[in-house]
Amino acid sequence: MDKKRTAFFSIFLFLAINVFSLSNAIEGYYGQEDERVYGAVAVALISTILATTAFFIWRKAEYKK
Numbered sequence: 001m002d003k004k005r006t007a008f009f010s011i012f013l014f015l016a017i018n019v020f021s022l023s024n025a026i027e028g029y030y031g032q033e034d035e036r037v038y039g040a041v042a043v044a045l046i047s048t049i050l051a052t053t054a055f056f057i058w059r060k061a062e063y064k065k
Helices: 003-030 034-062
Strands: none
């Protein structure tokens, strides 16, 4: 697969990871499980950074002309 398609699919993958991690963080917060909250928020932040990076790679490949 080319770079544009890989970046496009990775955006959705990282956003799915982000949604799952944030739902775990919310459940951990209401259950007062601090370790679960910190771990889930850390994973969500990393996936957000990766999704943003993938977006800029995709945008550069899409509007190359």
